Amino acid sequence: MNDNVVALPDEHKFQARIDAEEKIEPKDWMPEGYRKNLIRQMSQHAHSEVVGEQPEGNWITRAPSLERKAILLAKVQDEAGHGLYLYSAAETLGATRDEMIEALHEGKAKYASIFNYPSLTWADIGAIGWLVDSAAIVNQVSLQNTSYGPYARAMIRICKEESFHQRQGYHIMMTLMDGSDEQKAMAQDAINRWWWPAMMMFGPHDGESAHSAQSMKWKIKRRSNDDLRQQWVDQAVQQAHAIGLEVPDDDLTWNEERGHYDFGPIDWDEFNRVIAGDGPCNRQRLAHHKKAHDDGAWVREAMSAYDAKRRAKSSAA
Amino acid sequence: MTDELQLYEVFIRSRRGLDHKHVGSLHADDPQQALEYARDVYTRRSEGVSIWVVASRDITASQESDCESFYDPLDDKPYRHASMYQMPEGVDSL
Amino acid sequence: MTDSALIAKFAVRQGDDALVLGHRLSEWTSRSPFLEEDLALTNVALDFVGRARMFYQYAATLTGGDANEDTFAYTRDAREFSNLLICELPRGDFAFTICRQYLYDAFALPFMQALMKSSDQQLAAIAAKAEKETKYHVRRDTDWMLRLGDGTEESQGRMQKALDDLWGYTGELFDVDDVDRALIAEGIVPDVSLLRDQWLETVSDTIARANLELPQADWKAAGGRDGIHTESLGFLLAELQSVQRAYPGLKW
Numbered sequence: 227m228n229d230n231v232v233a234l235p236d237e238h239k240f241q242a243r244i245d246a247e248e249k250i251e252p253k254d255w256m257p258e259g260y261r262k263n264l265i266r267q268m269s270q271h272a273h274s275e276v277v278g279e280q281p282e283g284n285w286i287t288r289a290p291s292l293e294r295k296a297i298l299l300a301k302v303q304d305e306a307g308h309g310l311y312l313y314s315a316a317e318t319l320g321a322t323r324d325e326m327i328e329a330l331h332e333g334k335a336k337y338a339s340i341f342n343y344p345s346l347t348w349a350d351i352g353a354i355g356w357l358v359d360s361a362a363i364v365n366q367v368s369l370q371n372t373s374y375g376p377y378a379r380a381m382i383r384i385c386k387e388e389s390f391h392q393r394q395g396y397h398i399m400m401t402l403m404d405g406s407d408e409q410k411a412m413a414q415d416a417i418n419r420w421w422w423p424a425m426m427m428f429g430p431h432d433g434e435s436a437h438s439a440q441s442m443k444w445k446i447k448r449r450s451n452d453d454l455r456q457q458w459v460d461q462a463v464q465q466a467h468a469i470g471l472e473v474p475d476d477d478l479t480w481n482e483e484r485g486h487y488d489f490g491p492i493d494w495d496e497f498n499r500v501i502a503g504d505g506p507c508n509r510q511r512l513a514h515h516k517k518a519h520d521d522g523a524w525v526r527e528a529m530s531a532y533d534a535k536r537r538a539k540s541s542a543a
Numbered sequence: 544m545t546d547e548l549q550l551y552e553v554f555i556r557s558r559r560g561l562d563h564k565h566v567g568s569l570h571a572d573d574p575q576q577a578l579e580y581a582r583d584v585y586t587r588r589s590e591g592v593s594i595w596v597v598a599s600r601d602i603t604a605s606q607e608s609d610c611e612s613f614y615d616p617l618d619d620k621p622y623r624h625a626s627m628y629q630m631p632e633g634v635d636s637l
Numbered sequence: 638m639t640d641s642a643l644i645a646k647f648a649v650r651q652g653d654d655a656l657v658l659g660h661r662l663s664e665w666t667s668r669s670p671f672l673e674e675d676l677a678l679t680n681v682a683l684d685f686v687g688r689a690r691m692f693y694q695y696a697a698t699l700t701g702g703d704a705n706e707d708t709f710a711y712t713r714d715a716r717e718f719s720n721l722l723i724c725e726l727p728r729g730d731f732a733f734t735i736c737r738q739y740l741y742d743a744f745a746l747p748f749m750q751a752l753m754k755s756s757d758q759q760l761a762a763i764a765a766k767a768e769k770e771t772k773y774h775v776r777r778d779t780d781w782m783l784r785l786g787d788g789t790e791e792s793q794g795r796m797q798k799a800l801d802d803l804w805g806y807t808g809e810l811f812d813v814d815d816v817d818r819a820l821i822a823e824g825i826v827p828d829v830s831l832l833r834d835q836w837l838e839t840v841s842d843t844i845a846r847a848n849l850e851l852p853q854a855d856w857k858a859a860g861g862r863d864g865i866h867t868e869s870l871g872f873l874l875a876e877l878q879s880v881q882r883a884y885p886g887l888k889w
């Protein structure tokens with residue numbers, strides 16, 4: 227990105243609009259960097275929703291009650307819907323969904339690294355809904371004020387729909403903690419495995435985040451990674467303790483002075499490894515998405531052919 | 544491959560008495576299918592009582608460059624707004 | 638059998654059809670040809686799971702005791718499941734899924750419409766809800782039959798194969814046994830054997846419009862209502878019931 231080129235008059239007007247908390251809309255002039263950065267962030271967000279269908283989708287056929295099955299189906303369907311809203315918002319910037327999917331398949335576009343961890347027990351469905359969705363929501367609530375209109379509107383819609391996601395997850399955990407010793411152990415094991423990956427969802431510390439400064443100036447991002455992470459930790463710790471779950475962090479202590487929890491160091495090596503493709507499930511996640519896309523190619527081709535035939539018929543008539 | 548499918552804009556009337564409001568877009572083969580997908584995608588929580596879909600390419604939109612000539616000339620007509628007219632105290636319902 | 642035992646049996650059969658078919662549909666989530674269809678198919682899956690719950694809940698109230706919807710879904714073996722075979726066949730490709738849905742929903746529509754007139758109010762109420770859903774399903778299915786039947790050579794080939802593979806399973810939709818006969822006599826359930834002609838007419842018309850050929854099947858698979866299933870059902874249930882079987886009697 228060329229952030230240091232001489233600012234043009236257009237660019238002044240653009241930044242002034244952002245500083246005045248006005249939204250940028252699709253047809254507006256915008257710096258190429260803003261457009262690119264947004265497409266990157268929104269498509270990454272969309273991919274996360276869609277790839278995020280998988281770890282939970284993994285349990286749809288094994289949900290332990292019919293009610294849980296219906297809830298999980300609806301929830302995973304929402305993820306697909308949210309992916310769609312976000313692709314749709316990104317398309318207003320001139321990126322096509324195909325290009326975005328291609329970038330995902332080629333490994334050029336990222337998605338949230340958390341979805342590269344496996345969902346191994348039913349309790350993981352609780353942990354994902356509770357921890358992962360609540361982390362996502364903390365971030366998404368801040369994005370309801372993002373400067374790009376279609377993105378902000380998609381976020382508002384998504385936040386509204388997602389409020390049930392974290393609750394159903396927490397409800398699963400609650401039920402398990404209220405159950406047999408095996409169920410309690412299952413719940414504890416799930417938080418042990420998902421806690422740290424959820425902490426990493428907020429991204430690197432503010433000083434080390436590659437895109438942060440410019441994104442904040444453009445108001446593509448509204449709050450810093452560390453700020454959001456702290457908010458999440460404070461609420462999640464309290465929720466864990468309320469149902470008797472232990473948080474797997476020996477350094478976790480309440481800091482009276484700050485009015486926040488202090489927490490232990492995050493394993494950034496692991497984070498970087500998983501982002502770079504070396505997580506437990508990266509290959510399966512991409513392969514799953516690619517297979518569905520490839521298996522569907524004949525369907526999409528048939529649709530186009532049908533449409534072409536029909537148009538030929540109606541123009542001949 | 545999906546970009547061979549057309550892009551449609553979706554408008555939903557959430558309640559009787561309200562306008563249709565733009566909610567987003569989707570891909571479909573034709574308007575009929577777009578309507579069905581709009582139902583599946585945008586009304587999962589009974590958000591609508593009526594749906595419009597329009598092929599995105601059929602929308603003619605004003606450009607930012609039109610702004611000056613379109614909207615600025617309308618800025619200097621305060622007499623179109625009730626707030627310009629000061630009414631004496633005690634005069635209501637006007 | 639008393640009336641209520643017969644009605645419970647009928648409700649469980651309907652619940653089994655809906656659950657097993659809904660389960661197969663739910664296998665599509667995150668695997669559909671494109672995102673819009675992923676949402677749409679999941680909606681259909683949700684309709685069927687919801688339908689299963691309504692029938693099971695009613696069966697549970699008739700059965701009494703500790704039974705609830707999950708008792709039926711999670712604690713019976715394949716031999717006790719009474720769904721039609723067409724519902725349990727593995728999901729196959731998208732053509733197979735569409736053809737199965739179309740053949741089944743085209744039956745379910747007149748069936749639910751007839752069941753809405755049941756002298757049993759609860760069955761009539763469930764049917765009324767299912768009928769609304771089914772109208773939408775049939776509209777979707779028919780649309781897809783045309784698109785894929787009259788699309789490319791490949792899609793047409795896949796659709797024809799799916800139809801041929803499924804056709805022999807459609808006869809069972811119209812079978813009537815003693816349980817049915819007893820309930821038909823009392824106006825509680827419709828006589829499905831009388832729905833066949835209407836179904837065949839609708840289906841033949843769609844198949845012709847879709848540029849496909851009506852299969853000339855000289856085989857008919859049946860046995861679902863008696864618990865004689867295809868081998869795939871055991872695996873479906875093993876998956877569906879795995880948590881409940883590993884940790885019996887717990888709340889989730």
